[in-house]
Amino acid sequence: MLLKKRSNFGERHGVSYLNGEVKFQGVSLNVYSYLIDGVLIDTGSRSLHKYFESFIDEADFDQVMLTHFHExxxxxxxxxxxxxxxPIYLNEKTIEYCTQRADYPLYRQLFWGRRKPFHAKSMPETFTSRSATWDVIDTPGHAHDHKAFLNRDTGQLFTGDLLVSERTKVILAEESIPTIIHSLERVLTYDFEDVFCSHKGFVEDGRLALERKLANLLSVQLNVLALQNVGDSAEVIRNKLFPQKYPITKFSGGEWDSIHIVTSIMKE
Structure with missing residues (x-):
């Protein structure tokens, strides 16, 4: 199988980063690792290890903060x-899982490689770096252990996979739109300026982007519930609200699909 891989290194507003990308059969996925004030935020994927390990080797940091357990x-x-x-810190909910051999579908192993077991410490509610104090914000929905990190001193918010796209079209089967809505509402109560997303990178007008995502999801939720109230099935609602088909849906065997947006709302 022909995988195309590349990376790029940069710096924005005092934050260094490495962005790694994997392409296969028209599907392109990328992920960032960030470095600021002696803190490494996320470690990248095993499939791109030659890029991320080089970044790690050259980086000066004292601790690692993981937004969530995904590979x-x-x-x-x-x-x-x-x-x-x-020390590597992770939500205590998934510490034990990460000490074991990784178990996820083959297409994800193709893109991201096979994560090796590792040991982490329980994520605190706040932490200090070399010159700043940070808030650790619960932001589940994409993953049940998801966290965002806010540097109180600089106003920089690292959102993991909370943002990614302002207009959500497909989600993982285990994701919950109502829970993501609550997480967006929670993070927007904090005072922040810069937003760094694990897949979009630095986001211009980050607060507005998060607000737009929240507004879009609230609108989707209202539409789904309205259609459910008139008796439409999840499949019918999906076809009405999300008629476009995306390559990742077929490639993932349905693990990524618009139907999960609908069913997560209908379950609430």
């Missing part, structure tokens, strides 16, 4: 545990 964010955590022997 594109934790893929090089084992490498850090082996070579740096620095």
């Amino acid at each position: 594109d964010h934790t893929g090089c955590a084992a490498y850090i545990e082996k070579t740096k022997k620095l």
